[in-house]
Amino acid sequence: MSARGGFTVIELLVVLAIMGVLLVSFPFAVSSFQESRTIDVAVQATAQSLRQAQAFSQAVASDTTWGVYVQTGSVTLFQGSSYATRTTAFDETLEFPDSVDVTGVTEVVFSKLTGEPSSTGVMTFTSPTKTETITIYETGALQYE
Numbered sequence: 001m002s003a004r005g006g007f008t009v010i011e012l013l014v015v016l017a018i019m020g021v022l023l024v025s026f027p028f029a030v031s032s033f034q035e036s037r038t039i040d041v042a043v044q045a046t047a048q049s050l051r052q053a054q055a056f057s058q059a060v061a062s063d064t065t066w067g068v069y070v071q072t073g074s075v076t077l078f079q080g081s082s083y084a085t086r087t088t089a090f091d092e093t094l095e096f097p098d099s100v101d102v103t104g105v106t107e108v109v110f111s112k113l114t115g116e117p118s119s120t121g122v123m124t125f126t127s128p129t130k131t132e133t134i135t136i137y138e139t140g141a142l143q144y145e
Contacts, residue, residue, distance in 0.1 A: 057110035067109035
């Protein structure tokens with residue numbers, strides 16, 4: 001008798017089962033990655049806006065203070081002593097998906113020359129699967145995780 005090459009039915013079923021598990025789990029992995037990336041983009045955009053507002057205030061750009069207002073879905077760099085009384089012609093708004101919820105400190109205005117923030121504390125960015133924070137210190141330094 002000669003040995004025949006090929007696969008048994010059990011081997012084929014095992015391979016099909018493994019492929020099925022991989023195909024079913026793939027969308028969840030992609031979704032988790034997208035949510036993680038979305039929150040990272042929101043944190044980076046906010047940190048960039050905070051640094052820019054601080055630099056403009058320290059340079060006394062347009063002889064006024066600059067600030068940042070963060071809300072769910074966007075961050076706005078503004079000119080003025082508060083978001084409510086800002087000069088809207090100078091607004092720079094960066095948008096991010098509404099799936100990222102922002103809580104904690106939402107408005108920070110930096111003083112002229114020193115660049116010290118009007119508000120200190122933590123901004124918390126939350127998505128269904130991930131949470132990140134930006135901590136604003138009295139010196140204007142930022143720490144984000």
